[in-house]
Amino acid sequence: MKNRVLVLLVSLFTIGALAQSGGELHFCLRSEPKTFNPLLAADDASETVRYLTGGVLVRVNRLTQDLEPGLATAWKVSDGGRTITFQVREGLHFSDGTPFTTDDVAYTIQQLMDPAMHSPTGDSFRSAEGKVETKVLPKNRISITFPAPIAGLDRLFDQVAIMSSKSPQKEMAVLGPYYVWENKAGAYLELKRNPNYWEKDSSGRPLPYIESVKLDIQQNRDIEMLRLQRGEIHFINSLDAEYFDKVASQDPSMAHDAGASLDSEEVWFNQVPNSPLPAYKKAWFTSTNFRRAISEAVNREDMARIAFRGHARPAIGPVSPANKFWFNAKLQPHPFDQKAALQLLTQDGFHLTDGALRDHEGHPVEFSIITNAGNKYRERMATMIQQDLAGVGVKVNVVTLDFPSLIERITSSFNYEACLLGLVNDELDPNAQMNIWLSSSDTHQWNPSQKTPATAWEAEIDKLMRAQAATLDPKKRKEAYDRVQEIAWQQEPFIYLVNKNALSAVSSSLHNAHPVVLRPQVYWNIDQLSLTSEVAGNR
Amino acid sequence: MKWARATAIAFLLLVSAACLLANFIAPASYAHQFRELPNAAPSRQHWLGTDDLGRDRFSRVLYGTRVSLLLAPAAALLSSLLAALIGGVAGFAGGWLERCVMAGTDLFLSLPWLFLLITVRSLLPLNASPLVSVLITFALLGCLGWAGAARVICADTRVLAQSDFVLLARASGSSGFRLLWRHLMPNLKPILFAQFWISVPVFILTEANLGILGLGVAEPMPSWGSLLRELESFSTTPNPSWQLVPLVLFILVVSSFHLVLTKEELPV
Numbered sequence: 001m002k003n004r005v006l007v008l009l010v011s012l013f014t015i016g017a018l019a020q021s022g023g024e025l026h027f028c029l030r031s032e033p034k035t036f037n038p039l040l041a042a043d044d045a046s047e048t049v050r051y052l053t054g055g056v057l058v059r060v061n062r063l064t065q066d067l068e069p070g071l072a073t074a075w076k077v078s079d080g081g082r083t084i085t086f087q088v089r090e091g092l093h094f095s096d097g098t099p100f101t102t103d104d105v106a107y108t109i110q111q112l113m114d115p116a117m118h119s120p121t122g123d124s125f126r127s128a129e130g131k132v133e134t135k136v137l138p139k140n141r142i143s144i145t146f147p148a149p150i151a152g153l154d155r156l157f158d159q160v161a162i163m164s165s166k167s168p169q170k171e172m173a174v175l176g177p178y179y180v181w182e183n184k185a186g187a188y189l190e191l192k193r194n195p196n197y198w199e200k201d202s203s204g205r206p207l208p209y210i211e212s213v214k215l216d217i218q219q220n221r222d223i224e225m226l227r228l229q230r231g232e233i234h235f236i237n238s239l240d241a242e243y244f245d246k247v248a249s250q251d252p253s254m255a256h257d258a259g260a261s262l263d264s265e266e267v268w269f270n271q272v273p274n275s276p277l278p279a280y281k282k283a284w285f286t287s288t289n290f291r292r293a294i295s296e297a298v299n300r301e302d303m304a305r306i307a308f309r310g311h312a313r314p315a316i317g318p319v320s321p322a323n324k325f326w327f328n329a330k331l332q333p334h335p336f337d338q339k340a341a342l343q344l345l346t347q348d349g350f351h352l353t354d355g356a357l358r359d360h361e362g363h364p365v366e367f368s369i370i371t372n373a374g375n376k377y378r379e380r381m382a383t384m385i386q387q388d389l390a391g392v393g394v395k396v397n398v399v400t401l402d403f404p405s406l407i408e409r410i411t412s413s414f415n416y417e418a419c420l421l422g423l424v425n426d427e428l429d430p431n432a433q434m435n436i437w438l439s440s441s442d443t444h445q446w447n448p449s450q451k452t453p454a455t456a457w458e459a460e461i462d463k464l465m466r467a468q469a470a471t472l473d474p475k476k477r478k479e480a481y482d483r484v485q486e487i488a489w490q491q492e493p494f495i496y497l498v499n500k501n502a503l504s505a506v507s508s509s510l511h512n513a514h515p516v517v518l519r520p521q522v523y524w525n526i527d528q529l530s531l532t533s534e535v536a537g538n539r
Numbered sequence: 540m541k542w543a544r545a546t547a548i549a550f551l552l553l554v555s556a557a558c559l560l561a562n563f564i565a566p567a568s569y570a571h572q573f574r575e576l577p578n579a580a581p582s583r584q585h586w587l588g589t590d591d592l593g594r595d596r597f598s599r600v601l602y603g604t605r606v607s608l609l610l611a612p613a614a615a616l617l618s619s620l621l622a623a624l625i626g627g628v629a630g631f632a633g634g635w636l637e638r639c640v641m642a643g644t645d646l647f648l649s650l651p652w653l654f655l656l657i658t659v660r661s662l663l664p665l666n667a668s669p670l671v672s673v674l675i676t677f678a679l680l681g682c683l684g685w686a687g688a689a690r691v692i693c694a695d696t697r698v699l700a701q702s703d704f705v706l707l708a709r710a711s712g713s714s715g716f717r718l719l720w721r722h723l724m725p726n727l728k729p730i731l732f733a734q735f736w737i738s739v740p741v742f743i744l745t746e747a748n749l750g751i752l753g754l755g756v757a758e759p760m761p762s763w764g765s766l767l768r769e770l771e772s773f774s775t776t777p778n779p780s781w782q783l784v785p786l787v788l789f790i791l792v793v794s795s796f797h798l799v800l801t802k803e804e805l806p807v
Contacts, residue, residue: 222774242775306577306592368665373754376771380592383758387572397666398758405661416665 022211023531025510026233027523028218032186037171038161039112039119045215051520052191052213054161055175055198057086057105058154062516062524065324065428067155071100071162071175071198081149081472084157088140093196095179098167102142106134107165109144121159124432125150151469151477152429177208177527189215199527208527228254228505234531235506235513235522240377241309244503254505256515256522260313261502262320262425265381266494267294267369267418271447273454275414280363285417291492292334293344297392298385299336304498307380311503315496317485318436322499322517323428326478328485334492338391345392357393366395367417370409373400381497382420410445419445420497426519430468430481437465437484446493457491509534547798554792558605565598570759580778588781590769594759600785603761607743608792610677615738617681619731622688627727629689630696631719641693647686653748655683660754669760676755680742688734695730699723740793747789763789 033045041050057072072086092100112122113132125132130147137143150156167173172180175198178191191213199207216233218224225243227233229250239247248255269285270277277285284290300314313321314333321327342352349360357365369385371378379400386396401409409416425432435441439450439458453459461484468480488494502517509532515521523529557564566584567573573585573593581588587596629640659679667675699705700723708722743763749755750764758765766785773779 225774242772246775302574306572306574366666370665373752376591376768379758383592384572386759387570397668399665400754400757401661402657402752402754405658 020511020530020533021205021209024212024214025210025529025531026214026216027235027237028224028227028233029189029215030217030219032217033189036180036183038163039108039117039121042120048215048520049180049189049191050161051176052178052523052526053174053176053180053194055100056159056161057088057157060155060158060428060518062518062520063514065518067158075154077153077472079145079149081151081153081470082147083143083145084153085137085141085143088142089198090140092175092198094164094167094169094173094175095194095196096164096167096169096173097196098164098169098173100162100164100175102136102140104162104165105142105144106136108160108163109134111163112160124156124159149470149472151431151472155429178213181212186217188217191215197527201528209530210526213526228507231507231509233507234510235504237504237520237522239503239505241311241501241503244311244505245309247505253508256504256506256513257311258502258504258515258517258521260320260322260499261517262322262428263422263500264315264318264320264425265378265420265422265497265500266315267385267420267497268446268494269367269418270410270414270416271454271493272414273447275416277417280359280361281367281417284359284365284367287348288491289344289348290350291495292490293341293392294389294394295334295492295495296336296344297338297341297394298388298495298497300333300497301336302388303381303384307377307384308498308500311501312498313501315499317489317496318433318494319430319481319485320425320499322502325474326428326430326481328482330482331485331489334489338388341392352393355393356395364395365393366397368397368399369418369420370399370401370406370416371420372403372406378420378422385420411442411448422500428518430465430477430484434465434469437461455491457487461487508532543798547795550791551795551799554604554788555608558601558608561598561601561605565595565601567595567598569594569598569602569761571595578777581781587784588778591772591776596781596784599761599766600788603763603766603785604788604792606673606756606760607746607763610673611680611739611742611746612735614677614681614684614742615735617678618684618738618742619688619735621682621685622692622734623724623727623731625685626689626692627696627719627723630693631700631723633697633700637693637697641690644686644689644693648690652683652745656680656745656749657752657754660749667757669757672757673760673762676746676749677742680745684738684742684745688738691734692727692730695727696723699726736796736799740796743789743793 029045029048031043031045033049034043035041035046036049038050038054041047056070058075059068059070061068071092072088074087076085078085086105088102088105094100109132111117112119113125125146127146127150128148132147133145135143162175163171164173174194177194177197179194180189181192182190193208193211197207201207221243224233224236225246228236244255244257269291271286304310304312304314316331316333317328319327345357350357350365359365369382371382382398386398389396410419435443436445438444439453439462442448444450447454453462464480464484468477471477502515502521504515504522506513506515506522511530511532512525512528513522516524518524566586571594573589575593576589577591577593579585579589585595585597587600590596590599625640625644629637656679660676663675705718705722708718713722746755746762747764747767750762750768755764756762763785767789769782770786773782776782
């Protein structure tokens with residue numbers, strides 16, 4: 001893996017000498033962006049525009065997963081994680097020519113943390129009540145002080161596109177490689193190369209190489225595929241397994257499987273004490289042996305091979321192996337072992353009678369799994385679980401619900417037994433999962449909003465998550481989060497099923513594209529992408 | 540067109556017989572996943588190949604047809620009976636009762652069916668077995684599908700209630716339920732039959748729509764809706780042509796119902 005990264009880095013450095021400037025890059029958005037304000041971006045399309053146009057102080061390299069300088073040449077976290085000081089580049093200008101200064105950083109932070117703004121990006125910085133202080137320092141430096149320590153503070157700035165405090169164009173004046181040139185609502189969005197973009201390649205040529213980017217709004221995946229085959233678009237950033245196989249069968253060189261992504265699919269049992277479930281079912285679901293037995297009776301290999309056509313990996317725990325630093329490499333996937341599962345169930349008084357599993361009071365073991373209607377992968381997984389669990393005498397009813405009904409059941413009425421859903425993960429840092437693991441959180445899905453932790457292991461997770469968030473020492477944080485992963489592996493409040501692979505399709509006319517598992521998979525190095533001379537010339 | 544009607548009836552009988560005998564004809568259980576053979580092409584073992592989970596498609600078509608073909612007429616019967624009761628009473632009574640009932644019917648007709656079905660479906664108990672879920676789905680269709688037919692029957696009853704033979708019946712002492720049951724209902728039979736035959740394909744289509752949305756019959760039980768859902772991945776499946784079999788069968792069956800219905804001999 002290290003060698004692969006090295007080769008890719010070398011190719012990134014040498015591409016400058018070979019890259020063809022000009023041309024227009026085409027790809028599709030599934031919907032039109034809801035906002036051009038980078039601080040309000042929450043949907044995929046708006047985030048795409050933010051990534052292509054926004055200049056950030058520091059950038060997470062999607063290939064190495066390391067933090068790299070952006071508009072800031074250096075930065076330092078101090079005061080126990082409360083304060084960050086940036087050394088900002090001098091002499092830069094926004095796309096409209098407005099000079100960039102530390103005042104713009106202060107303005108952006110003020111906007112970001114303004115409660116009236118309701119910025120989803122700002123939510124990550126809200127560690128405690130209180131005011132955020134920005135101090136413009138001499139020599140192009142600025143310090144930002146938060147009311148409480150924030151672990152992984154510097155990495156959060158990867159999402160903060162700096163806005164101009166003085167430009168009459170407001171958020172349309174940008175510091176990123178492109179700026180919005182034309183927006184034809186519902187049809188397309190055209191971005192032009194930012195003439196004031198600060199970055200240059202190794203040979204001193206200004207970046208980005210590609211002159212413009214046209215983003216067509218296209219919801220229909222079949223049409224998107226057709227357009228890729230016709231050469232009308234240059235890549236599809238994210239594909240599902242079926243479309244990926246279709247691309248691979250037609251032109252293997254276009255299909256890129258970057259391996260397991262950060263996204264996971266999981267099942268959990270309802271452990272809410274006041275849920276309207278019978279007491280004996282609550283007893284099953286709160287039993288560690290029961291959850292582990294169910295986990296071991298499920299064939300994850302088959303799931304990855306059949307439901308995802310081999311483009312997924314059996315999941316191990318809350319952190320995907322794609323998350324290089326935070327993944328606990330000591331953990332192994334739960335084996336598929338129905339005998340061991342039955343032994344675990346026997347320890348809890350369950351017994352098999354005429355092929356049906358019964359608890360110690362004689363209740364037949366039967367439960368329903370709800371999932372959202374219309375997601376064929378989840379429906380397939382649920383149906384496979386149904387057959388697998390029949391092997392240990394458990395009867396499963398698969399119930400597909402429209403999404404609002406499902407959300408109502410898992411967040412409000414708690415009238416469900418088990419739920420199969422996925423977790424989309426954009427952040428590498430464990431702080432992003434704080435809301436899932438803290439027992440007091442309302443998204444602690446199996447038993448939310450607990451006043452005090454219901455179990456000893458949840459109390460330990462609370463303690464560890466708070467401990468890792470309170471220290472800046474990466475080693476200590478890793479130790480704490482490794483332990484969280486171990487507890488999650490042992491207790492299985494979430495039965496992790498698979499990690500889907502990051503699949504994409506890239507035309508051979510696009511140079512220097514090295515799809516990765518982190519979003520945006522294909523165009524993470526947008527400023528270094530180039531088109532072949534024929535395509536660049538034709539466009 | 541006699542031959543067309545005869546062919547349609549023969550075809551419907553053949554399909555009905557095949558699905559009724561599914562337990563004997565089907566080579567495998569409709570639920571069993573042959574996990575080494577997902578999306579397999581037709582073979583001796585699997586005459587129509589397998590679906591994306593490796594389930595025998597021929598068996599699923601047989602059982603799915605049985606579900607749709609048996610329960611759609613049952614739901615149509617339920618809705619026709621409700622329509623006869625509500626429309627018949629309203630048309631016979633006339634006056635303010637008819638106006639109230641028809642206003643209620645209009646209100647019912649204006650409801651967005653599909654959303655209503657989705658809402659009611661989501662309120663059902665989660666631990667319903669697939670068999671119960673299929674019965675509930677079609678019962679819902681039957682309970683919600685009477686309004687259009689009730690308007691037609693009401694209008695027809697009103698006309699009949701003012702006819703000479705009803706006047707004679709009244710003169711000879713018939714009144715109330717006896718008049719409705721003995722004199723009006725036999726004359727409403729043709730319209731009731733027509734409404735029944737129209738409803739059968741409509742309910743099959745509605746269940747298919749629900750199935751396509753993933754809200755029809757619960758897994759692993761097949762229905763035409765869930766079988767037609769396979770076509771979502773038609774362009775990306777290795778052996779797609781065999782996915783068309785349920786669609787072809789569906790078109791043939793619905794067309795056959797219409798051929799049976801439009802024949803002059805039918806009591807329309």
